[in-house]
């Protein structure tokens with residue numbers, strides 16, 4: 184049987200290749216360089232990239248947009264569907280560089296936007312948004328800075344894979360997934376300085392069935408941020424730091440808001456981050472909720488707030504009547520979380536007095552303060568149970 188398979192598989196491949204070649208059903212390739220893009224890092228290649236996308240999207244058979252090695256300067260790219268085929272690969276072997284004038288992208292919200300597509304794989308390559316100029320503008324306190332663009336945005340799409348993409352120095356978020364189903368981000372490598380403003384690594388909201396796997400995120404804001412309406416989200420094998428950690432929220436800014444349900448975060452590490460595993464909600468009226476979260480197997484190294492639920496978020500103490508959060512938080516499980524806290528309070532549950540956190544379970548949590556000193560836990564309006572090792576001592 185094994186022998187037969189060994190003979191059969193190569194034979195099947197050859198036959199398939201012959202059939203595909205004869206019928207001409209192999210993928211059509213749209214090479215940006217053949218369409219006029221220049222790999223010199225200076226010449227605006229936006230039009231060539233858009234021509235490649237229009238070709239691939241309009242193809243009735245599987246198609247590839249190919250970006251060879253080299254640095255290609257491109258402005259805002261809009262990869263809009265629906266397309267005539269459901270198997271498009273955007274293969275990037277080179278680097279995309281943003282225009283050095285940050286206003287070109289900065290008022291447009293997105294650098295690369297995939298909108299309304301289905302069956303798209305974005306593979307490889309580096310997106311260099313050159314965000315430093317905009318960050319400097321923002322930190323100078325000038326009022327003339329644009330908000331900035333998300334480097335790679337996947338909106339209103341389904342069945343999308345982002346594989347092995349590097350994003351460096353985004354103006355705002357590096358990667359954002361919004362209004363999608365079945366999106367996988369695998370092997371992402373995200374880099375920006377610890378003090379770069381609003382450079383969230385991967386943001387997910389209003390989406391179901393998103394997974395973020397085996398990725399490394401060093402940035403100035405949240406490593407992964409999870410917004411309203413994220414359901415069936417799976418995060419596994421992610422290394423964070425520096426940055427602000429993995430955060431569900433901020434939630435509950437709006438009165439009417441979709442909830443966050445069924446989130447799994449496992450095998451994650453945090454090094455020198457501001458937070459580890461965080462849930463954060465505005466102290467404002469809202470019908471939002473968080474239900475069903477599993478945080479499993481997390482290692483903290485010198486993290487300021489390793490485990491934190493904060494329902495008192497209200498920057499500038501404005502528009503938070505009575506400072507009460509309407510977000511209902513329930514069924515949150517922490518399992519096998521260990522390492523070191525950079526502050527004494529390693530576990531903090533600061534929940535809403537109107538909607539206390541319910542059903543928190545902690546199992547095998549072992550966090551110390553600066554390696555050997557005992558850490559502390561702090562609870563307000565929070566209830567739950569513990570089992571196994573529980574360091575610091577539970578505050579339920």
Ligand SMILES: *[C@@H]1O[C@H](CO)[C@@H](O)[C@H](O)[C@H]1NC(C)=O
Nearest residue numbers: 392414415416417445446447
């Ligand atoms: C929770 O989400 C995972 C994917 O992250 C999915 O496999 C599982 O079926 C979901 N569970 C429920 C009860 O919907």
Ligand SMILES: *[C@@H]1O[C@H](CO)[C@@H](O)[C@H](O)[C@H]1NC(C)=O
Nearest residue numbers: 521522549550551554572574
């Ligand atoms: C908790 O972690 C410390 C430091 O890694 C370790 O020395 C200690 O044995 C652990 N305690 C338990 C009960 O697992």
